[in-house]
Amino acid sequence: MPKTLLELRKFVIPEIIIGVDARLLIGRYISHFNAKKPMIVTDKALQNFEWFRDTINLIRPHVKKLFFFDDITPNPKDHEAMRGADLFLSLGCDLIIAIGGGSAIDCAKCISIVASNGGNILDYEGVDEVRMPGPPLIGIPTTAGSSADVSQFAIIKDSAAHIKRAIISKKVVPDLALIDPIPLMSMDRYLTACTAMDALTHAIEAYVSSTHSALTDVHALESIRLINQVIEKSVMPQRSIETMYELMLGSLQAGLAFSNASLGAVHAMSHSMGGLLDLPHGECNSILLEHIIRINFETVPDRYRDIARQLGLSVDNVSDTLLLEMIINRIVSMRENLTIPTHIKVENLKESTVAYLVENALNDPCMVTNPRILTKEEVRIIYGRVLQT
Numbered sequence: 534m535p536k537t538l539l540e541l542r543k544f545v546i547p548e549i550i551i552g553v554d555a556r557l558l559i560g561r562y563i564s565h566f567n568a569k570k571p572m573i574v575t576d577k578a579l580q581n582f583e584w585f586r587d588t589i590n591l592i593r594p595h596v597k598k599l600f601f602f603d604d605i606t607p608n609p610k611d612h613e614a615m616r617g618a619d620l621f622l623s624l625g626c627d628l629i630i631a632i633g634g635g636s637a638i639d640c641a642k643c644i645s646i647v648a649s650n651g652g653n654i655l656d657y658e659g660v661d662e663v664r665m666p667g668p669p670l671i672g673i674p675t676t677a678g679s680s681a682d683v684s685q686f687a688i689i690k691d692s693a694a695h696i697k698r699a700i701i702s703k704k705v706v707p708d709l710a711l712i713d714p715i716p717l718m719s720m721d722r723y724l725t726a727c728t729a730m731d732a733l734t735h736a737i738e739a740y741v742s743s744t745h746s747a748l749t750d751v752h753a754l755e756s757i758r759l760i761n762q763v764i765e766k767s768v769m770p771q772r773s774i775e776t777m778y779e780l781m782l783g784s785l786q787a788g789l790a791f792s793n794a795s796l797g798a799v800h801a802m803s804h805s806m807g808g809l810l811d812l813p814h815g816e817c818n819s820i821l822l823e824h825i826i827r828i829n830f831e832t833v834p835d836r837y838r839d840i841a842r843q844l845g846l847s848v849d850n851v852s853d854t855l856l857l858e859m860i861i862n863r864i865v866s867m868r869e870n871l872t873i874p875t876h877i878k879v880e881n882l883k884e885s886t887v888a889y890l891v892e893n894a895l896n897d898p899c900m901v902t903n904p905r906i907l908t909k910e911e912v913r914i915i916y917g918r919v920l921q922t
Contacts, residue, residue: 568628614643635679678728680788697808726871727815759783801897
């Protein structure tokens, strides 16, 4: 047995309920927390859906007052979290219910941090910098990608520096995740594609992470298998609730893996790109993934062979050289079938901008657990391949 599998590892998860109509249990859990003034942290766009209105109507009988905070943008910003925390405290709220994708749930986590710890949200960047647990937090995810509803990560944009900051702490893990495939049925097809590729990236990076464990490996491999089976079906007009459930289950498994094994260079570079250029996180991951697999491969080829099997590839008797090309071909085929582009166009891209991206990526906490140390030049070359003017 490899020595790394004998090392001490921590595994943290919230209470999880997954299945059709899981969100409809919200009233019962509000009563469990004895909450009377919850704050709903959500996206404006979701509030027109019938499933959203039904969920809110189930909350109202259990509370005295219900407050909404929906002043959130994609790639949520520090000042949005601070405004939400001020509102939470001034209204005397006692529970946060986050309904949305990664942006809404990450912002809710940051509101929770500031509500209990004070200061500025950027004070808590890094690992285990949050001292006090926040108010109770319930996550109802509406995308199958971020797994923010089960993870120890909260990503917030430093609006002055244009950098995404990672806060990693067991104190930001929600108390409860109600994981329901019904909201996914109303999700835009391209958002479905990008968030699903985000989940696949979570699983792959967790499996090759330098801090993986026997427990995270199980979840990472199962996630890759599930997502590989349904990801292309999930963007088709006739997609079924069964398909979306499997995609959501795959995303959950990926979340359990990466939350406890951390991530790698794809996410480090994606955080830098998304923060500075204000790009969709899942799209960035999708475009970067094949390049990072190629550069990481020779460090952990046996791990990538396991990943290939979960991608449905017959690799038992192939060379490492052929194995790598088979994996890359599957990832490229998947991305193309989802109509995610190969490059990101950036107007007036300057060398100074690329240098800033490189520096931020190398300083991102996710880079620490990449299976190999990337040089500044290697990161610069990869950015040169995926960014076009």
